[in-house]
Amino acid sequence: MDDKILKTMEFSKILNKLAYHAVTSLGKEYAESLRPSGNLEDVKRRLQATDEAYKVDRLKGGAPFGGIADIRSALQRARIGGMLNTHELLDIANTIYGGRRLKRFIANIHEEDPVPLLDALSEQISEQKPLEDAIKACIDDQAEVMDNASSELAAIRRELRTGEVRIREKLEQMIRSNSVAKMLQEQLITIRNDRFVIPVKQEYRSHFGGIVHDQSGSGATLFIEPESIVAMNNKLREAKLKEEREIEKILHRLSSLAGEQTEMLLYDVDILAQLDFIFAKARLAHEMKASFPRMNDRGFLKLRKGRHPLIATDKVVPLDVELGNSYTSIIVTGPNTGGKTVTLKTIGLLSLMAMSGLFIPAEDGSQCCVFDAIYADIGDEQSIEQNLSTFSSHMTNLINILRQMTGKSLVLLDELGAGTDPAEGSALAIAIMEHIHSLGCRMVATTHYSELKAYAYERKGVINASMEFDIQTLSPTYRLLVGVPGRSNAFAIAERLGLPQQMIERAKGEVKEEDLRVESMIASLEENRLTAEAERETAQRLRQELEKLRQQVERERDRFEQQRDKMLAKAEQEARDVIAKARSEAEQIIADLRKLAKEEGASVKEHKLIAARKQLDEAEPNERRAKTVRPGAKQTRNIEAGDEVVVYSLNQKGHVVELAGSGEAIVQMGIMKMKVSLNDLELVQQAPAKVQQQRHVASVKRSRDEHVRSELDLRGSNLEEALIEADRFIDEAFLSNLGQVYIIHGKGTGVLRTGIQDYLRKHRHIKSYRLGNYGEGGAGVTVVELK
Template identity: 55%
Template sequence: MNERILRVLEYTKIKEQLLEHVSSSLGKEKIHDLKPWTNFEDVNHQQNSTDEGAQILRLKGHVPLGGIRDIRASLKRSEIGGILSPEELVDISTTIHGGRRFRRFIEGTLEDEIELPILADLIEQIDPLQEVERKIKDCIDDQGHVMDTASPALRTIRQQLRSFESRIREKLESIIRSSKSQKMLSDAIVTIRNDRYVIPVKQEYRSAFGGMVHDQSASGATLFIEPQAVVTINNQLKETKSKEYQEIQRILKMLTETVAEVSGFLSHNVTVLAEIDFIFAKARYSHAIKAVKPKINDNEYMNLKRARHPLISADEVVPINVELGGEYNALVITGPNTGGKTVTLKTIGLLSLMAQSGMQIPAEEESEVTVFESIYADIGDEQSIEQNLSTFSSHMTNIVDILDRVNFKSLVLFDELGAGTDPTEGAALAISILDYVNERGSKIVATTHYSELKAYAYNRKGVMNASVEFDVETLRPTYRLLIGVPGRSNAFEISKRIGLNEKIITDAKSHISEDNNKIDVMIASLEDAQKRAERERAEATDIHQEAEDLKRDLEQKLKEFEQHKEKLYEKAEQEAKKSVEHARQEADEILKELRGYQKEYGNVKEHKLIEAQKRLDEAAPKRNKALKTPTTNKKAPDNLKPGEEVKVLTVNQKGHIVEKVGSNEYQVQIGIMKMTVKANELEPIKSEKKRETKPFVKVEGSSVTKPELDLRGERYENALRAVDKFLDDSLLAGYPQVSIIHGKGTGALRTGVQSLLKEHPNVKTTRLGNAGEGGSGVTIVGLK
């Protein structure tokens, strides 16, 4: 890649833009020296490193690269025995700190499980050197001032300096405050000349203070005199300052020797930090131009999708699609001037150079580039007045040089190939040049005005026509690149639009051969077909995108529905559990009562109580995750009979049929819980022997010996309490129906009993007895 090619393709301008994104002079140096790599592994490594930097900027928004300095000259001086200045030592300290801070930053990013193999390897090479940094910071502050704490001797010396300065100022201030001295002074101030404290004295009072004259004003009217009273102290101050300088030099020498001992590590740190700054400069530039990482191949194949020239503003640039190395190796672009042919050439060449320099390219995802060993370009007017060469000669000199160097790993860009000479000869020469380069396997993009080259692509294998679109209606180019369609001059259409006489245009057409007219008609047809195909493709893309959006929307709604359904199931399950828990608590109270009866009567068996508790626990509904909705399409069982054992599919529990409550529904007993279930949600259990429904607890020898209660002769309140207890005992005994004898009498007792029965939770039905059952003196109660 010679410098002329880089300049012609405006690669140097890209480097200037890249320089705006560096953090240190180290990165600037890397960019100044930057040239495209020509080795596939190198290019791939550089692209991967830029991509890692771009990932971090997307995730973190910034990188801490402040404080890094180019300290290589200082390191060299330390190695040869020089003494580094405080400022140089501060730069070394901040560079050590900056490297260690960046290392911590990347290590923290890696903890987020982000793959950064290149940066991880670089930070491993950064030596922390904390001890060197600490020694420098203990002696020198951030402003480059050697601190009193750098050594005990320096602290003592500076205390002496402050003492001498204070004594001198006190003596001089007493002189200038004296009323006797004030008339002799030009100004009542204490100042410094030749590093000694002096006062400004009028020329005529020179001998009044004695001492030494160190300076005088421009007019000679004022002398700066060191009075005899402070000469001795000033001498002591100067001697102490000399000691201070010697102690500072000793400290700086000690620190320089410390730096020299680790100069090799520091030098390597600088090299690594320069590479890191370079990586993030490329990443920031990528973000600025909205670039993407291209696919890199070593197969001489290029496929740029909606590629944009990075030096043209985003409001004006027109993206292009270019493919080379697949079906064709050469692209011949025709079209009018100012239509964008040269910009297309430069975009292809410049994006190749950027990709091979490790920079991401302004194009769409999935764009692909190859690694060229060399890129050649003949673009623009290279006429040389000094060499007395014409435009054609200048172009041919450049082309001859290109032809001597090209191979199958080359990209060759020709702008207006064969221009500047006789059109017939120029076209023939252009065809021969294209054939020569094509035979060597190079990838070619050439622009031309010659109509002969439009037919060239149809007669050569591996060559494709292209053109830049021109809008005849607006008389302006659209800058769109049309692959597979040769360009037209559009001279007649343009002339007609701007008002040229129709007769002249018709006469001009008669001078064009019939073959050329047919070619123009064919090209126009191709342009229309391509535009129509692109419109239809755009419409298809929009429809596809709408379908994708609709699909995502439906998937999201289905997901939300499933989540809502899951919540409803969980809520139902929780409510069922609460119901069972409530029933269990009531049953526990009953069991406690029974155990009380057991102690009192001794007739309730313990194993019966345990069995009842176990069955109660098993009655809790267990949700079947796999069965979230009832199987409604299953054939409903027919003729289920009371007492028959069934499986309730909706809750995956066994139970017994109590009775049929509708044309298609049954009441099912599940443990202590009764529920109404549709027939198609039940499954008969045929494999097990049917058993009669038994009560949970059988009370043997209890006070309930028969299913009837005689209240005749009882007081009203006692009678009602007896009814309540009788119902509970009858329920535990398993009686489906009981009789309560209250007599006819005044009817008050009957009314009170029936009122209680209506409110009792375990009463299902009530009726007065029939003629054979005692008539209105008996109430028959159906229990749940």
Template identity: 65%
Template sequence: MNDKALHTLEYDKIIRRLAASCATSLGKERAERLRPTRDLRETKRLLQETDEASRAAAIKGSAPFGGITDVRPSLTRAKLGGMLQPSELMDIAQLIAGIRKLKRYVGSVAEEADIPLLEDMCEPLTDFKPLEEEIRKCIDEQGDVLDSASPELAAVRREIRVGEGRAREKLETMIRSSSVQKMLQEALITIRGDRYVIPVKQEYRAHFGGIVHDQSGSGATLFIEPEAVVQLNNKLRELKLREMKEIERILRRLSEQTGLKADLLTGDTETLGLLDFIFAKAALAQSEFATLPSMNDEGRIDLRRARHPLIDPKNVVPIDVELGGSYSAIIVTGPNTGGKTVSLKTLGLLSLMAMSGLFITADEGSTLCVFDSIYADIGDEQSIEQNLSTFSSHMTNLISMLNQVTSRSLVLLDELGAGTDPAEGSALAIAILEHLHRIGCRIVATTHYSELKAYAYNREGIMNASMEFDAATLKPTYRLLVGVPGRSNAFAIAARLGLPKRIIEHARGEVGEDELKVDTMIASLEQDRRRAESERAAAERLRAEVEKLRQQIEEERRRFQEQKVKLLDEAREEARQSVAKAKREAEEIIAELRRVALEEGASIKEHKLIEARRRLEDAVPAPAARPRASAGAKPPKIEPGDEVKVFSLGGQKGHVAELTGSGEAVVQLGIMKMKVALSDLEPVGKKAPAKATVQAAGASVKRTRDDNLRTELDLRGATLDEAILEVDRFLDEAFLANLGQVYLIHGKGTGALRTGVQDFLRRHKHVKSFRLGNYGEGGAGVTVAELR
């Protein structure tokens, strides 16, 4: 990427912001090395990393990078056999803990969001918790080796504390003596060179024995170790040497353990730096209210309400820019201080940010392109050192660009052709633009030359644009208007500032008629554009209101349907409970009747009681049928033999006998057939058995003996042969009527009829199982058969 363009477009300021968002020096190091990439796939991957980190931060907050430092130099020394200091070992322990926290963080985010890139980065991170625990067992948070590091160290330190106590006790006895106090500068005990001493006045040196270790700056005080504590201090010195030796042994052991894992920990450290850098990109995006752009390598740019990220959001004016579709170059005209240069820098800087994997300060849906390079000639390039004028400096830059630019480049030119004679400058500007346009690169250029307006108007693939100017206030609005060339506002500004009218009129007379016509045409275009924008804004407001009303109506309709179903379910449940209560009361009455009949010898037939119970069961309301699919929904696929539910009959179940081909089906409902629309059906099960289908077809012409659907058959008084014929016909009718259970009343008697009937049921194809009646169903005088 062109380094001069990076500096001109202030890319380095974005990098400094990014580095400031990093939590570790590892992340800052990566941020400072960040440069745009020319590869589309790499750009998309970098942007996806930023997007995943943004979603992670939104779900679980900031990632935990606290306490993580760059321990790579320490790991290198440990790998080479060097001894690490306690503080270095604690940094490594903090790193191991940080790895574990970060893996937990990413794992918890992955349960709620799709973050494959972050998961892949964290997957190889190792967890050396035993090493961390060993370090923390030996070293505290302040970097001091603990007594618990080894039994030897604990024993030595106990001896040191005892020896120090004895030495201090001996010296305190001396300084409390009145004969000694007069020779002391102060009655206190101090330490010089790890040995306990007392401050003695210079004039009493000859009267005071011992070893002199130091003296004050004035020489009036000598720090003397009395002979009485020399042996004690010597002993303490030996103990402290033993302590240092033991500490060194502990540190070497921990350093050796660290060195064995140095390579893996080094890789983990670099991964943590990368993750910190990625989350810093997400933090920068959040602070700038930036969004994820769509990227391509086809030269297409579509920026929606793009804002320069280095300008205060309260003051910046958004711009819309399209490039690379029907036109590949934009010529921007307009007055100075109107925002032309800021528009150029916004386009260039946002392109560099997107190519670096950073979100851009534009609305969602914006599109940018991956260029092989971006070239920018912006601002006053006058060079005193090289004795170059502004024009010469611009030409030098342009010549350098022309030798490198390709069809995949973006060229940003500010005040093209300025700094020389207007006629020559405009001609040169047109020639340069024509050359770049033939190459096929993307171009945005600003100019004051009116000749370039005509060039852009007549040249296919080049579009005029201007910075909006408010004629009422005579101030720029800083909005970029693509498709409208800029016009001169010198006369209006001069009149507003008080220039005499006769001078202005004279000036107008000096302007050619063609230029005045063009100026009038541009003014008309601007007026039409403002009116169109106003009408479009009104239309957008109306559309938003209609959409809001539509959503409200849809939500109310949905709530109404839910309330309707709820009320129906409550009503049916209430009815079901009422019938169940009545059924319980009827059962109690029937039981009481049986008891009375048994006691008084009355004759109450069991099958009449069974029929009464069946009527009670039929009175219980069926569960609510669910609403059918909407009219626009595609009818379900239904084939002959399928079990279906008929919505219009309250969810009654049946089997499809045949399809008519006119959007209807013939449905077998018990012993009846009826035509039903396919949209009124819902499949509820697999196809019925083939035999059932055949028999069901015959059921439309065969009726029961008394044309009433029965659930019981009274066989009392019949011979076994007669009973078998009746039972066979009765079971066929019950099966065709989709009855699940029937009652065969054979009485008790000798049991021969019951045995014969049950033997027949055992072999019958429609019978799933059978049993004797329970209490209240007739007992041993009734056989209850369950049908398939």
């Protein structure tokens, strides 16, 4: 793609926005070097990668790129035997860790919701954990070489600490002495030129031996190293030199290890840069509220509510345009400042974005084409240095376009034929457009010439369009109207501004009759369009009102049914309370009768008591079982011999002995057998054989929670709240098979950190825990390894 078209369409501003969303400098480089592709499969692959990153951002939030740095120059020096400093080595270790963490993040997401392109790319990252461990074993988070980096360094630093203690003790003893204290400016010990000194007043210089290393700005104070500690300082200096040599040996060893893995690490860095670049495209899509465009290579372009990405959202006017199906060329007419140039740039810029694998700011369902090239002649490109007029500049540009374009190109022309005699200019414009159209190019051109309206009307595959203009407000609306040619509106504007009517009539008399007919036809078309749009908006509004009314009626009906159910349930409950009271009294009476019969030697038949109890049950209102089916209740058609059931009318449990036919069953209730209607039964438990059979096919499946977090932020919580949250978080992570999680507790006073780590020490699911390393949050984060 020619760089000139990228400059004309301001593609670099889109790249600047894209680079802003990259987390690493490596990703920013990829963003700034992005160029459109003319290969359909390559474009589809780019868009799919953007779509996968967009999905990850939506479901899981931002991908973890923390700690990843540009280590390429350090690796190149290490490869040729150079010694890296502690910061460079620490950057290498953190980049290795960051790459491994990102790889696991994408792998975990891929298991739940496939992202094949991102997974395939991240799988190429090599895990250089031995090198990372070697560096972290020697260098801490503050990029300082640790004592345990080697046994020699540990011994040297012990010697240094011992020497410093001895010197300080000697000097402390000296400055506390009355004879020395009066000669000192202050009773303190300081360091100059890596040697311990004390501040002596200038007037006591001759009374005080030793070496002067510095003096104050006023000259009143001399920083003197007493003779008694010169030998001790010398010995301390020798130990420091040994320490420096030992540190150099350690850094050389680590640099050599990094140099051996340079090729793999450089490849890893490139993969990380690509991933950062892909996620930057997703974040840009979120910012622009952009959508995934469908791509084709058959020259079809369809933008639905397309917006220019460099115009503010509250000011941009959406664009609807289709090109390459019924017509391959669009001729846009209308007055200046109507938005014609913005329309051309929107079509060109959105096409470039789609061909670069970026989502476009348009509604779903938009389609873009992969053109072999996009050409544009937009704006006044005359060159004073080349002594070219506006017309000459445009013609030079057009000639270059005509030489290079093919049938698979998109050509965008602004003010075609402008800058010369109108008659000759319109004739040239028609000839140029005819040539471009005959090649099969996709073309959008803007013009002022009315002759081109007739050309578009008569030529197959070419259609008129215009930018809408509001006569009432004398201002453009910036809406593209495809199928309607533009009007000059000169007479209407002049009349609204107050030009005398006789002058307007005189001007109309100078216009050709056929031009007046064309203007009248266009005015009629525009009036019909406005009427149709008004009617469509009215129909849309009525449809929305009807939909609201329908939803309101449904809500009212649901509320009515709920109130009805509540009232019926309340009435049934009151009836049950009355029956329960009556039953209690009846049971008491029956008990008294039995007692009386027993005492008097008479007898009351059991079946009469059952009949009396049944009459009481029949008086109780039945619950509307269609609304309140008990959990576990089975349909009556499933009842078979051997099942345990409830007889509603008697409120008794029993077992089905056999089915008697005609919708009845013989039920055993204690010592009684009764023939009962199936509609009066509710299944409680199936026969044991069927229950056992069902148990054999039962299964339990636990699926992984899609929203399990890998980090917990406890900052701002008290210890009691934090422990509750941490316990829940660890359980969720353990059940989701997370290997490592992060608990953010901040630094503060350390109370929260201590409490959390005491809790982790006793937890049965915790394998180990440690404070965060450089790039992980340091002492403000605890990294937990789960079993």
